[in-house]
């Protein structure tokens with residue numbers, strides 16, 4: 001089966017004539033069929049915990065566009081909830097969580113191996129998808145990286161520069177380190193179960209890695225990624241891992257070796273030429289197209305898509321955006337991007 005799956009071939013280091021393609025947040029609010037299914041579920045979290053409907057929204061962009069990979073529909077904040085944090089979403093604002101900033105709050109969290117009852121519906125979604133996806137489509141599971149998940153658990157919401165997490169790290173390292181370790185262990189158990197349920201690749205999202213400076217970046221982004229990846233590789237040697245330390249800048253150059261990831265996903269803060277020269281020699285790369293092109297479309301989208309494909313054509317490459325597609329994107333522009341990558345238009 002692997003032989004036919006272009007994503008797995010690129011992840012194994014093969015340079016393909018046409019890069020396989022998928023898109024971060026490909027199941028999302030820019031699609032009318034997603035909005036309809038979310039309304040049927042009631043709200044976002046009810047959708048995440050409804051295996052039939054979560055599988056349905058995962059399949060929608062595959063049916064519409066024929067992407068080469070499908071990413072499990074869930075959220076990085078389900079792990080904190082499984083550890084015992086309260087989680088809710090405020091429409092138009094984003095996630096809210098009960099906060100962890102004291103030893104007592106840390107000690108009230110559940111142990112890492114107690115998350116599975118809560119997350120059982122997610123494993124069921126993965127099982128449904130592994131039955132229902134077309135045979136050429138790769139199923140990607142995912143989790144948040146410990147630093148990014150910790151930033152939400154400490155602040156209780158998204159924050160512009162992750163101030164509360166930096167403050168806890170500097171002022172109460174005992175609680176901060178205990179939290180990082182708990183998330184690291186829970187993430188290993190969570191991804192292990194996703195793989196057992198049928199995920200063929202897993203991706204770690206470190207969306208706020210860029211706010212870590214100097215040795216903090218190595219300690220709190222790279223090192224936990226390395227620990228999670230080495231534990232997963234010991235249990236599932238054949239399953240590739242994609243790491244996305246967003247905002248890493250020049251540090252993207254070392255991260256295949258430092259984390260053990262098979263693929264490093266890059267944002268749009270570095271040029272495709274720089275990625276070709278400094279990151280791709282170490283392994284597969286993914287990402288880079290500015291997601292705003294999905295809103296604006298036109299010639300600029302076509303030119304930039306071609307430029308990324310050209311720059312990265314000499315090594316293993318999976319086409320993707322530099323960050324998630326936004327709700328104001330035009331579904332037609334997604335088709336234009338795909339046709340441009342596959343050379344079936346213009």
Ligand SMILES: Cc1c2[nH]c(c1CCC(=O)O)Cc1[nH]c(c(CCC(=O)O)c1C)Cc1[nH]c(c(CCC(=O)O)c1C)Cc1[nH]c(c(C)c1CCC(=O)O)C2
Nearest residue numbers: 024025026027028044071072073074075076094205207324
């Ligand atoms: C930081 C983060 C979160 N979640 C995620 C990250 C890391 C990636 C990134 O940096 O974007 C990851 C994520 N979230 C979601 C997925 C599903 C798979 C996919 O990419 O299609 C994935 C992989 C669904 C979602 N997660 C969320 C939505 C929108 C919810 C809705 O339908 O109202 C979706 C489709 C909500 C969410 N979830 C989160 C926030 C901050 C928000 C609110 C902001 C927003 O609305 O975009 C936490």
